[in-house]
Amino acid sequence: MTQPLLRIENLAISIDRPDGARQPIVTDISLTLEAGETLGIVGESGSGKSLLALAVMGLLPPVARPTGRILLEGRDLLAMDDETLCSVRGRRVGLIFQEPLTALNPAMTVGDQIAEGMVIQDGLSWRAARREAITLLDRVRMPEAARLSRSYPHALSGGQRQRVGIAIALAMKPALMIADEPTTALDVTVQAEVLDILDDLTRDAGMALILVSHDLGVIARMCARTLVLYAGRRLEEGLTRDVLTMPLNPYTRGLLRAVPRRQPQDGRLQTIPGTVPSFAALPPGCVFSDRCPERIDACHAAEPRWTYPVPGRGVRCIRAPGEAMP
Amino acid sequence: MTGLLLRRIASLVLTLLAVSALIFLVMDVLPGDPAAIMLGTSATPETLEALRRELGLDQPLVLRYLSWLAGVATGDLGMSYTYGVPVAGLIAERLVVTLPLAFLAILLSVAIAIPLGVASAARRNSVVDTAVGFLSQMFIAVPGFWVGLLLVLVFSVSFGWVPSGGFPGWQAGVLPALGALVLPAIALALPQAGVLTRVTRSAVIEVMNEDFVRTARAKGLPRRKALWRHAVPNALVPVVTILGLQFTFLIAGAVLVENVFNLPGLGRLALQALSQRDIIVMQDVVLFFAALVIVMNFLVDLSYLALDPRLRGRT
Numbered sequence: 146m147t148q149p150l151l152r153i154e155n156l157a158i159s160i161d162r163p164d165g166a167r168q169p170i171v172t173d174i175s176l177t178l179e180a181g182e183t184l185g186i187v188g189e190s191g192s193g194k195s196l197l198a199l200a201v202m203g204l205l206p207p208v209a210r211p212t213g214r215i216l217l218e219g220r221d222l223l224a225m226d227d228e229t230l231c232s233v234r235g236r237r238v239g240l241i242f243q244e245p246l247t248a249l250n251p252a253m254t255v256g257d258q259i260a261e262g263m264v265i266q267d268g269l270s271w272r273a274a275r276r277e278a279i280t281l282l283d284r285v286r287m288p289e290a291a292r293l294s295r296s297y298p299h300a301l302s303g304g305q306r307q308r309v310g311i312a313i314a315l316a317m318k319p320a321l322m323i324a325d326e327p328t329t330a331l332d333v334t335v336q337a338e339v340l341d342i343l344d345d346l347t348r349d350a351g352m353a354l355i356l357v358s359h360d361l362g363v364i365a366r367m368c369a370r371t372l373v374l375y376a377g378r379r380l381e382e383g384l385t386r387d388v389l390t391m392p393l394n395p396y397t398r399g400l401l402r403a404v405p406r407r408q409p410q411d412g413r414l415q416t417i418p419g420t421v422p423s424f425a426a427l428p429p430g431c432v433f434s435d436r437c438p439e440r441i442d443a444c445h446a447a448e449p450r451w452t453y454p455v456p457g458r459g460v461r462c463i464r465a466p467g468e469a470m471p
Numbered sequence: 472m473t474g475l476l477l478r479r480i481a482s483l484v485l486t487l488l489a490v491s492a493l494i495f496l497v498m499d500v501l502p503g504d505p506a507a508i509m510l511g512t513s514a515t516p517e518t519l520e521a522l523r524r525e526l527g528l529d530q531p532l533v534l535r536y537l538s539w540l541a542g543v544a545t546g547d548l549g550m551s552y553t554y555g556v557p558v559a560g561l562i563a564e565r566l567v568v569t570l571p572l573a574f575l576a577i578l579l580s581v582a583i584a585i586p587l588g589v590a591s592a593a594r595r596n597s598v599v600d601t602a603v604g605f606l607s608q609m610f611i612a613v614p615g616f617w618v619g620l621l622l623v624l625v626f627s628v629s630f631g632w633v634p635s636g637g638f639p640g641w642q643a644g645v646l647p648a649l650g651a652l653v654l655p656a657i658a659l660a661l662p663q664a665g666v667l668t669r670v671t672r673s674a675v676i677e678v679m680n681e682d683f684v685r686t687a688r689a690k691g692l693p694r695r696k697a698l699w700r701h702a703v704p705n706a707l708v709p710v711v712t713i714l715g716l717q718f719t720f721l722i723a724g725a726v727l728v729e730n731v732f733n734l735p736g737l738g739r740l741a742l743q744a745l746s747q748r749d750i751i752v753m754q755d756v757v758l759f760f761a762a763l764v765i766v767m768n769f770l771v772d773l774s775y776l777a778l779d780p781r782l783r784g785r786t
């Protein structure tokens with residue numbers, strides 16, 4: 146078997162609280178991603194999606210303490226010093242941020258922000274890198290790429306800024322692209338276009354893509370595989386097609402009912418009742434048990450194990466069908 | 472943008488006018504008759520009256536103000552009562568000491584404050600940060616002229632590296648002249664550097680948490696490069712603002728420090744003129760200081776345009 150592009154083994158991330166205690170957030174994440182594969186990570190706000198994305202960039206905030214292994218092309222990111230990580234960031238793995246407004250430096254032209262990585266990491270001259278930046282802006286379908294490359298972020302619209310964000314992440318042709326809610330801050334019409342660009346570019350370049358979103362609709366459209374996250378735990382994983390048509394976890398079913406459809410069965414959307422519990426006050430046993438419509442007494446007894454009911458399909462729920470070999 | 476510039480220049484001129492009127496009024500109510508001081512105690516009332524008429528002191532206040540203003544506008548600053556020479560020449564002579572001194576002090580305070588502030592922000596809560604915090608506190612707390620005396624004790628009296636005071640003039644060569652200005656410039660710069668260090672530190676700490684610094688890191692920029700290329704340029708606006716505000720204190724400090732170091736600068740000129748009631752010199756020098764401060768603030772406003780592209784393209 147060849148080495149996968151990304152292999153996360155037993156990743157857990159806790160946060161140092163101001164009172165000195167450690168609050169576990171992300172727990173027991175394992176996954177593999179082959180070159181060129183697309184994986185969607187879906188979960189409600191606060192489920193730990195961004196922490197997971199930042200961990201794969203080696204950019205966790207200082208208060209975050211990761212354990213486990215994140216193997217990118219066989220090398221453990223969590224064991225690397227910062228200098229080595231710098232050579233990985235941008236070149237092997239690129240990140241697109243959620244907020245195109247704040248993610249760009251207001252005092253530097255967008256062309257230079259795209260060119261910078263190529264100059265500092267790949268040793269290109271500024272001239273060559275700026276020319277390359279214009280080509281990249283063209284590829285993210287920026288109108289008047291040459292002129293706009295010399296403008297500052299404030300002169301661009303939200304959609305244009307996010308294209309710049311994609312061009313920055315794309316500049317050094319990473320093998321893995323991580324997009325952390327790339328369209329959440331955009332208008333609906335612009336959203337579709339930005340997703341389109343992202344889809345085309347990663348497909349053309351054969352890049353693997355991890356798309357983080359709280360919107361199952363976005364993931365259904367973009368990703369071959371889906372991982373459902375809740376309170377820092379994976380609740381379900383599998384081919385997107387399978388997860389959507391045959392969800393095994395009640396939480397996934399709840400998320401599905403909350404996706405807008407062209408013809409709603411009963412005319413309105415259902416939401417999952419209740420709110421995400423805080424990490425300091427998780428219910429005993431299954432983390433979803435306080436909101437789960439299918440809860441039984443046994444759900445409170447102990448946290449359900451991660452099981453593989455069907456090969457290539459993972460779920461965490463005591464009521465899911467029995468385990469098969471992974 | 473040109474509209475903005477024109478508006479700023481217009482307000483600059485108006486401010487100068489208001490300041491000039493204020494200066495003139497204050498000088499007028501100041502006790503002491505210049506004519507009496509010039510002629511000494513033995514003067515007769517007749518000669519006093521004649522001198523007053525000659526100096527134009529018998530004219531009404533508004534007329535005197537307008538004629539002074541007209542003179543200033545045409546470059547004629549009047550004649551000094553005590554030196555008997557044109558004030559313009561006096562100021563020019565002293566300016567070659569005070570301007571280099573102020574410039575050197577600004578340069579020094581920036582050269583001290585930016586690296587210290589950035590280093591302390593980058594290693595927050597470390598030993599470096601604590602040491603820098605202590606140092607800047609010291610700079611702020613200890614008066615500049617006292618630092619000046621201390622510097623003289625150490626570097627001229629004990630080591631003999633630089634003169635303890637006086638100014639050889641630029642004709643003596645650039646190095647000896649600069650040597651005479653170094654200690655006074657340090658004395659002027661340290662309190663400024665203390666404040667600037669703190670401003671730089673807090674501005675950089677704030678910017679370091681911005682998303683775009685993380686974007687820079689995601690490109691693979693090392694911490695240092697992300698700091699200097701992305702965080703620091705965006706932290707400069709508050710630093711430059713404080714620098715502009717401090718300029719007033721720098722001028723005030725120059726008056727003190729020039730006297731401590733016995734430098735023939737504008738500050739000394741102002742103090743001498745004050746003690747001799749050479750009102751015309753005082754008016755001109757104070758107006759000149761005010762103009763310097765106002766122009767400096769104008770330059771600070773202009774620098775915002777260079778530092779923050781968001782302000783360009785708006786009017």
Ligand SMILES: Nc1ncnc2c1ncn2[C@@H]1O[C@H](COP(=O)(O)OP(=O)(O)OP(=O)(O)O)[C@@H](O)[C@H]1O
Binds near residue numbers: 195196197206359
């Ligand atoms: N720098 C930090 N300091 C303290 N707590 C943090 C920090 N970053 C994340 N957390 C905590 O970790 C949890 C997960 O945060 P994360 O940003 O990963 O969520 P998310 O799934 O990306 O949510 P969203 O959809 O709102 O972006 C949150 O509950 C938050 O309280």
Ligand code: SF4
Binds near residue numbers: 449462464
């Ligand atoms: S374990 Fe129980 S509470 Fe948790 S998802 Fe399954 S049925 Fe719901």
Ligand SMILES: [Mg+2]
Binds near residue numbers: 243326
């Ligand atoms: Mg997030």
